[in-house]
Amino acid sequence: MNFVRHFVLAAGGTGGHMIPAHALARALMERGHHVALVTDERGARIPGLFDGVQTHVLPAGRLSKSPAGLWRAGKSILAGRAMAMRLYETFRPTAVIGFGGYPALPSLLGALKAGIPTAVHEQNAVLGRVNRLLAGRVDAIATAYPEVKRLAEKHIGKVHLIGNPVRDEVLALRDQPFPTLEDDGVFRLLVTGGSQGASILSDVVPAGLAMLPLNFRRRLQVTQQCRVEDIDKVRATYAELGIPADLATYLPDLPERLGWSHLVIARAGASTIAELTAAGRPAILVPLPSATDDHQSYNVREMVAAGGARSIPQKAFTPVELGKQMQKLALEPGALANAAKRARDCGRPEAARDLADLLEGMGAAPIGGETIKMRPTPTIGTAQAFA
Incomplete structure (x- = not known):
């Protein structure tokens, strides 16, 4: 029996983050699930993506080296995390997945604080800064390449080689x-x-x-x-x-x-x-x-x-x-x-399907006030860390 679940996708900034998130949203919605997008103002302006998906624009500060910049970024991140947690109280997601970049950080921090299963997807062959920051705390790391630079050996056990989802067209x-x-x-x-x-x-x-x-x-x-x-x-x-x-x-x-x-x-x-x-x-x-x-x-x-x-x-x-x-x-x-x-x-055409499978296997799904446990998270593939 298939259960309707809710998923939150956090992405923003550029098409490099938004396009794979869009492809995943389509795959999840085709299975009957409900999807919400959390993004920044730049991501929300990219045309042709996320039609029919409820979209939330959250503040997300970019970390910098200056004390003033860090203070401003921290304030924005905390505000974004609080807004994300209010969303989770009503939307009740089965899992939250971030696609890298600073716009994903508040949503993932909110999910971690709320005890919601989390995953990150890394599109590049080098683990990005936000994904590195959260790699030790999230439940799964999905990668697009078999070798990923800046990926710590201690996190290999939670890595799944998925590929990079692309548009149906x-x-x-x-x-x-x-x-x-x-x-x-x-x-x-x-x-x-x-x-x-x-x-x-x-x-x-x-x-x-x-x-x-x-x-x-x-x-x-x-x-x-x-x-x-x-x-x-x-x-x-x-x-x-x-x-x-x-x-x-x-x-x-x-x-x-x-x-x-x-x-x-x-x-x-x-x-x-x-x-x-x-x-x-x-x-x-x-x-x-x-x-x-x-x-x-x-x-x-x-x-x-x-x-x-x-x-x-x-x-x-x-x-x-x-x-x-x-x-x-x-x-x-x-x-x-x-x-x-x-x-x-070199293509991995099933990336959207495999990433949807990964999310469906995480956590639990709220159905009519009850909590139905889902199957264990599948291992889609493996990836390697390299220096």
């Missing part, structure tokens, strides 16, 4: 063949810098494409996400080169564009890599050097080792290097299709 691409690429056919290139955009891509990609052989350049069709301050310059450059380009600051139909792309140039955020591997699309990845703990450089390791992507450090990401790597992938017979298959092999 992206998951549907997994069953579609890699787009046919004729020797003289249109070559469709997708360029995206993640939810924050990336000026380095606006600077280097058009210049790199300009260095390609003319017969290859004439085949290009580009879709590129640009920052607001870069878009006019990039549009003018492509017009001068005669390359058809569709530019936007936000791509609401990204799954569709990913589906018909032959190659993706992108940052190495966790959600980007999860979508590339779910869909099976080859990529040239440029890790963000300022990412906390350099986590994007670690995110690329599995996909690069499998042959599904090439990684170029930002300091080496020049027009010459980009042009060279593109020609290796695009002009060698079968190279792109082979890379696409290897990227797909």
Whole structure:
């Protein structure tokens, strides 16, 4: 017999936290459960996510090194925790799961104080600061990679290798063949810098494409996400080169564009890599050097080792290097299709299902005033810590 349970998902800040939480919410709701989202103001503004989910915006301070900053952050975190606990009194969640980032901290602290089962999901190959802070206190740690940096050996027993949940629209691409690429056919290139955009891509990609052989350049069709301050310059450059380009600051139909792309140039955020591997699309990845703990450089390791992507450090990401790597992938017979298959092999398409299974196995479910004990938390997979 299936019981209706209540779950609270705490995420915010960027799409990297919000998209996997959204995918989990969909999976839980499809099973008949009730879901509430706790987020911050930035997370609540991301369009196209959490339709039909009750949403609560809580204060969440960001810890800093200055005494004044710590005091302000602590005050916000305590206020957020109190608000979360008031929510739990009425919503009565079976479990609370945080997706990393400071917006998740007050909700998890409130759940711990209230004795509600808790879990965290780590999207990156480096355990984030909030997840590290709470790793010893939560009941389960779900990871997206088999090796996770900054994960203490003593916490391995509560780790479950899940993967990174992606949107249904992206998951549907997994069953579609890699787009046919004729020797003289249109070559469709997708360029995206993640939810924050990336000026380095606006600077280097058009210049790199300009260095390609003319017969290859004439085949290009580009879709590129640009920052607001870069878009006019990039549009003018492509017009001068005669390359058809569709530019936007936000791509609401990204799954569709990913589906018909032959190659993706992108940052190495966790959600980007999860979508590339779910869909099976080859990529040239440029890790963000300022990412906390350099986590994007670690995110690329599995996909690069499998042959599904090439990684170029930002300091080496020049027009010459980009042009060279593109020609290796695009002009060698079968190279792109082979890379696409290897990227797909890295995907964990059941991540949303497995994460929903994990939460369903936690704690108890209140039914009509009674408490029904659920099955023990399943072990979905294993992960390793590495230095």
